[in-house]
Amino acid sequence: MLALRLAVSVLGRIPQSLPASSVLRSALPSASSLLCAQGRHIEQPGIRHGSTSFFGHLTQEALWKSATSVSNAGRKRGRARGRKQIKNLNRGQQLGVGDVNMVWPGLNAPVLRGRDVVRQQELPPDPGRKEKLYKIRDNIEKFRMLRLNPLERGWTGTKMPGRSIGPPDRMGDETFEEFDCKVLEMKQVANMTGTIGRRRRFSVLAVTGNRNGLMGLSLSKAIDSKVAMRRAKDRSIKKLRYIERFENRTVYHDFQHRVNETMVFVERRPAGHGLQAHRAIRTICEVIGIKDIYCKVEGSTKAVQKIVKAFIEGLEKQEVHHDLAERKRLHVVEMGPETAFFPKVLASPKTAPVRTAAEVDPTEVTNFNDMYTSGSTRLVAPKKPPFYHKLPSWQRKLKELERERGWHSQRLYHWMLQDLKRTAPNTPEGFYHRVMAPDIGHLPHSYVKPNPPSPWGRGPKAK
Known part of the structure; x- marks a missing residue:
């Protein structure tokens, strides 16, 4: 009786939050067990008395936290x-499926199969279940990189800058x-x-466009990166603006613009x-x-x-050709190697007559490339000469090629003269004599009269 009273007093002091299968409770006799006169515990048939451990006291999160x-x-x-990553041990397991392969109607099997009632039964064990x-569980630790199309990747690796996040969300209809x-x-x-200390957020800058001149820019912040990207995407569609393009492929003219210490030089380029x-x-x-452009950034590129x-x-500060022609009251003419420097009129003034040469100030800037640069140009670093320019063999090669310099231009010039002689009549009133004859002896590689015969017999023989 003394042992029974001691057990009851100890059980009353145990907190009720502990599970009934603790080490202390398993060591003490239950209320339904019998004690002999000497206080020894008498086992009863049908009652299981197994040992327990602290794994039954702690939750899964507490055990993982202690290990990681x-x-x-x-x-x-x-x-x-x-450090080791936390594994989800519930992955791959199903409710009602364990080491003992049992059929539980309503849990892992239907209650009715047709008109027959499914009975609870034990099936043969599955040898490959644990494997x-x-x-x-082993595949959880392996890092699996997200597979992306090479055209959909960002600027560096799998980071977000440079990647597409899809079209903006719909607004109504x-x-x-x-x-x-x-x-x-x-x-x-x-x-x-002052209240919560340091507040960290994600800042996302996104741009939206339809590849036809419309674009929008937005900057948003949020605690979650996905929320910040979604906000930036939805806000950018509300700030659309139209950008003028020349021939729907490049800018109208070269320009430069400065923001603080960052200078951007933009130049138009031909098609392709x-x-x-x-x-x-x-x-x-x-x-x-925009498909064809050259841009140089001076300052911080980050x-x-x-x-x-x-x-x-x-x-946005571009000036289209028609506005330039109206402001200058002059024709906007383009000449380039693509058209063999043949002048092409791009725009002409319509509201006022074109100014004459006498009305144009000699100091007025009329060069299209120098009109929007404010007198400054970008720094063009000279090309580094190849290493073999310092070798003696290259100097010998230059001496050998010196006798052939200008040979190609000389041949072209003589071919042009032959074509003019062949097409124009060889008369004093002909095109060749009126245009080319006065320049004989002054143009490069032109015809020069033969030297008179030398008295010592070294010159050309006299006829």
């Missing part, structure tokens, strides 16, 4: 990088399937507050040149529809927001 946690001091030293379960949104910058920013620019500017040109602002402000 790193102290704050260790995190500062980078020890959290190589499959272990294989699934309006859809934007023809638009595409791309991320220009995604970084983590923080500001110090492509996009030769900073990666952020190249992404903007893709969504706008300040993406300043580069984007300078480029877009320069695009």
Whole structure:
């Protein structure tokens, strides 16, 4: 009786939050068990008395935390990088399926199969169940990189800048399937507050366009990166603007624009040149529809927001050819090697007559390339000479080629003279004599009269 009273007193002091299968409770006799006069425990048939451990006391999160946690001091030293990842042990398991292969109607099997009632029964064991379960758990640790199309990858690896995040979400009945949104910058920013301390958020800069002149730019912030990207995508469609393009492929003229210490030089290029620019500017040109351009950034190339602002402000300040012709009251003429320098009129004034040569000030800037550069040009570094230019063999080669210099231009000039003689009449009134004859002896590689015979017999023989 003394042992029974002691057991009851100890049981009353045990907190009720502990499970009934604890070590202490299993060691004490239950209320339905019998004690002999000496206090020894008498086993009763039908009652299981198994040993327990602390694994039954702790939750799964607490056990994983004890095995994978790193102290704050260790995190500062980078020890959290190589720690083991938490596995989801429930992956691959099904409710009602265990080591004993049983059929439980309503749990892992239907209650009725046709008109017959499914009975509870035991099936043969599955020998490959544990091997499959272990294989699934082993694959959790392996890092699996997201497979992307090479054309859909970003600027570097699998990071978001440069990648497309799809068209903006629909607004009512309006859809934007023809638009595409791309991320220009995604970084983590923080500001110090007096209540919650340092507040960290993700900042996303995105651009949207339909590849036909329409584009929108937006900057948004959020605690979650996905939420920040979605906000930037939806806000950019509300800030659309139209960008003028020459022949729907390039800019109208060369320009330069400065934002703080970042200078952007933009030059127009012929068809087929492509996009030769900073990666952020190249992404903007893709969504706008600009196909041929050259852009040089002077200053910091990592300040993406300043580069984007300078480029877009320069695009908006473009002057189309018709406005230039109206402002200058002159013809806008294009000449280039593509057309053999044949003049091509691009625009003419319509509201006022064209000024004459006497009305144009000699100091007025009329060169199209120098009109929008404010007198400054971009720095063009000279090409580095090849290594063999310092070798003696290259100097000998130059001496050998010196006798042939100008040979190609000389042949072209003589071929032109032969064509003119063949097509024009050889008369004093002919085209050849009126145009080319006065310049004989003055043009390069032209016909020169033979020298008189030398008295010593070394010159050409006299006829």
